[in-house]
Amino acid sequence: MIIQCTKALLDKLEIQKSDLVSPEGYEQSPKSLMGWHANLVTIYRRKVMILMNNETRYPIVINRLLKKDLSNINAVIQEAIRVALRMEGIKEAIIEDYLASGEDITFSKTASRSMVAKLNNTVREIEMMSEYLDKDTTIQRYISLVVSRMIQLDGPKKGFYPRNKMIESLAMLNGLNVNQAAEQVFDIELYQLNIQLDLEGHHIWRRVLVPSSFSFRHLHNIIQTVFDWQNYHLHEFTVKRANNKPLKIVLDDDPETLEFTAFDNEEIVQERFVSLRDVFSKHSDVLYQYDFGDSWMHIITLEKKVQAHSLQVVFLEGNGERPPEDVGGEYGFNEYLRILGDATDPEHEDMKIWAASQKERIFTVEQTNQRLKNVIYNYYYI
Known part of the structure; x- marks a missing residue:
């Protein structure tokens, strides 16, 4: 050479x-x-x-x-x-x-x-x-x-x-x-991940196959894609560790990103440089929080490992429609559902109009997998 x-x-x-x-x-x-x-x-x-x-x-x-x-x-x-x-x-x-x-x-x-x-x-x-x-x-x-x-x-x-x-x-x-x-x-290890929104009374989840070499930046892009979040807000991953302080996996080292970080009580790493294998080889669950205001918490669980011949994310299945963006957290989501379900409510028609631009769009499995081809770069709401 x-x-x-x-x-x-x-x-x-x-x-x-x-x-x-x-x-x-x-x-x-x-x-x-x-x-x-x-x-x-x-x-x-x-x-x-x-x-x-x-x-x-x-x-x-x-x-x-x-x-x-x-x-x-x-x-x-x-x-x-x-x-x-x-x-x-x-x-x-x-x-x-x-x-x-x-x-x-x-x-x-x-x-x-x-x-x-x-x-x-x-x-x-x-x-x-x-x-x-x-x-x-x-x-x-x-x-x-x-x-x-x-x-x-x-x-x-x-x-x-x-x-x-x-x-x-x-x-x-x-x-x-x-x-x-x-x-x-190729000999590629894929993680089958179940990503569930932690919302009492609701069963909203997505199941995906992700290369274990992918970073948590990639996983962020994947979650935004399969839930059709609009990527308007900050986010972070948290790994709870039994005999050590929690691991926080953050977007970057920008002051705005680190504003809510407790450096004395948490270990901080950047999501672009941490692979899924780095974490899931030791832990079976990771928390992903999107929008620190509405605080949408996702529980990511490693279900199994499979071998493949393609370095590609695959959306397998899912259930439930995610809450609209900026709906006001869990309480606001339940109020939103109540108003939409009551045609006599004075806010019903206005809520329907507002929801059109905020709620999850519906894609087929094929369309979702087509969108997932771009997660290795960045996520854009298009």
């Missing part, structure tokens, strides 16, 4: 000119899959190493390079590739075969202007999605998932997604049928 570095990165790694190898041949298949162009940039005032695969343009991000990382850079690069492909749900054997095929890591200068331009584009995309960059962690887990799903153009050729091209290339490397790559390349 060859890492084709910009001058800034070569200087940072302190690689001597005599130790560089020729980059020739790594721009075209089959050697291009074993080549990565790399640059060193500054994001959040930290040095960040960005790698782009020559063949697929798949991005890898290594944050805050410390002295110990620089002295062991070969192993760090390999682990970063391993972690990113693992997050995609690629089988361990496929990942290890790829790393073994690359043999020892060598370094060279960048190749052509064309490859440097593609690398620069990847850097811009990483910078654009830098909210998914965990500032306190060296090897990044989530930013590759997002950026690898950004369409790439290559001259007059048809556009492609780096993630899809990486899957196809790994299948071909292992002599597998590209048309059946999903079954042969």
Whole structure:
């Protein structure tokens, strides 16, 4: 495997000119899959190493390079590739075969202007999605998932997604049928989650399958989607722990988000960087609160684990219509139902008009699953 570095990165790694190898041949298949162009940039005032695969343009991000990382850079690069492909749900054997095929890591200068331009584009995309960059962690887990799903153009050729091209290339490397790559390349653990609104006298719930590698940001997007919440309000996850203070999983470190947080009594983490596996491997239930005013509490229960060949959320079934947004909490919801159920109530007609823009829209299972394809990015009420 060859890492084709910009001058800034070569200087940072302190690689001597005599130790560089020729980059020739790594721009075209089959050697291009074993080549990565790399640059060193500054994001959040930290040095960040960005790698782009020559063949697929798949991005890898290594944050805050410390002295110990620089002295062991070969192993760090390999682990970063391993972690990113693992997050995609690629089988361990496929990942290890790829790393073994690359043999020892060598370094060279960048190749052509064309490859440097593609690398620069990847850097811009990483910078654009830098909210998914965990500032306190060296090897990044989530930013590759997002950026690898950004369409790439290559001259007059048809556009492609780096993630899809990486899957196809790994299948071909292992002599597998590209048309059946999903079954042969993926081994994905899904969590079957039951998400129930904690409302006395009401049985409102949704059941979904979610990749265990997904973050709690993804889970927030999923809950908003399957309940058709409008994402107007703040939210947080809480994990109650028997022998430790509660774990609060919050949107970000914005002061408005943390306004209701008791730092002395709670451990705080950001939802973008915590996976479902991190939590559900130790706990079977998590609480999700949406709208701190109306305080809609959802109880999320891990029912079982299943294996799959697709890194995709699946809505299975549900029951009950959620309360309207801004209805006034549990009391307001019951009043809303009472007024709608009484045609003689003087507020009946006005309530019907108001509810039209606030209550849950009804989607088919197929429509809901189509909407869930976008949760890896963000949730928008459309």
